Amino acid sequence: MNRDFPPIDNTTEPAFDVLVVGGGIQGAGVAQAAQAAGYRTLVVEKTAWAAGTSSKSSKLIHGGLRYLQSGDFALVRESLHERALLLKLAPQLVHSNWFVIPIYRDSRYRPWQIRAGLSLYWLLTGCREEGRFEVIPRAKWPQLPGLKTEGLQSVFRYRDAQTDDSKLTAAVVQSAVSLGAQTRCPATLLSAEATAAGYRVQLESSEGVETVHSRLLVNAAGPWINRVAERLSPHPRQLEIELVQGAHLVLDQQISAQCFYLESPEDGRAVFVLPWYEGTLLGTTETAFSGDPDQLRPSAEERRYLLKVLHHYFPDYRGMVCGDMAGLRVLPKEQAGFHWRSREVQFVEGNHYLAIYGGKLTGYRATAEKAMQRISKVLGGATPQADTRTLPLPSGL
Secondary structure, eight states, X not given: OOOOOOOSTTOSSOEEEEEEEOOSHHHHHHHHHHHHTTOOEEEEOSSSTTOSGGGSSOOEEOOOGGGGTTTOHHHHHHHHHHHHHHHHHOTTTEEEEEEEEEEETTOSSOHHHHHHHHHHHHHXXXXXXXXXXXXXXXXXXXXXXXXXXXXXXEEEEEEEEEEOHHHHHHHHHHHHHHXXXXXXXXXXXXXXXXXXXXXXXXXXXXXXXXXXXXXXXXXXXXXXXXXXXXXXXSOOOOOOEEEEEEEEEEESSOOOSSXXXXXXXXXXXXXXXXXETTEEEEEOOOEEEOSOGGGOOOOHHHHXXXXXXXXXXXXXXXXXXXXXXXXXXXXEOOSSOGGGSOOOOEEXXXXXXXXXXXXXXXTHHHHHHHHHHHHHHHHOOOOOOOOTTTOOOOOOO
16 A cells, blocks of 8 residues: 655655664564554565565564573563464464473483473463463373483473464564555665654665655664664664574474474574474574675584484484575674573664664564654654554465
């Protein structure tokens, strides 16, 4: 849906209240929230919706059970709340599934620790029925397809959710467009110059160079966030970040209709074995990345690492690798190891500028809500069209 908006600074060029740079899940979420709140919104994506990390995740809508280890209780509670919302608002895209945790004699965590973690996970759901967990009795272990039982001491399972991250992102963009947002995809931000009223932005697409004005610019470019910031004049403040590569392998045979939450025998990291259409998704890794995010590829070492986990727990699996993918997490630069760094989103605010660093797939709507609190303070009130807490996502994708 396209509309002509009144100009800014007495120009005849198109004008918007909010211009979002980045068509991943975070940018899509902000575009939807801004347009729903009544602001004239444009979202710009250089390649395709969810072309970056938002299509290369573990495809999970989850609270983040492992984040309890680092004490991120608020993040887990928020994510569990968002999981419950998405199961209602997008049942065609988000579905609940069982996650199985096997505990062996040589596992780093004891059964009592897993029980305690899952009990806390349940409490953080508000003690809802879908948050309950169970212990799978020994008599049913043979029903776990192909799982190694030597040294197995206990098996737990709990419920979380899965999605197709590309389709979810596209649905959020479609929701924003249905409310009146405009899009430019593919289009590249060439430059953005601060003015008294916001930003004068130059965009390049197959149709040529276009100049638009926006009262506020949102930088939601994910791994490219600081590269986008360098194209703004004057340069806004940037956070020091590290990019961490997470790789997945796609296997041609489905191991199980359930999900497995495993511990790498090499370093104790969490690795998921997940049903993915007719095959299996195996991941993820944590590898420091430097270079061009556009040239991202899984490494041979990551492939070896993941296959070692797979064959440790499923020694008789005979499926083949039929695909792979890698995405980049944006983490704050700290001394702590990647595993222990906070996954909480960070915002940088400037004059008519907002940057979104990090963020989880599950919490995209909550992140957009926090962004809107900051945006509305700058832009003032508007007439809301919808509330994203109750707005169903479109299903015709």
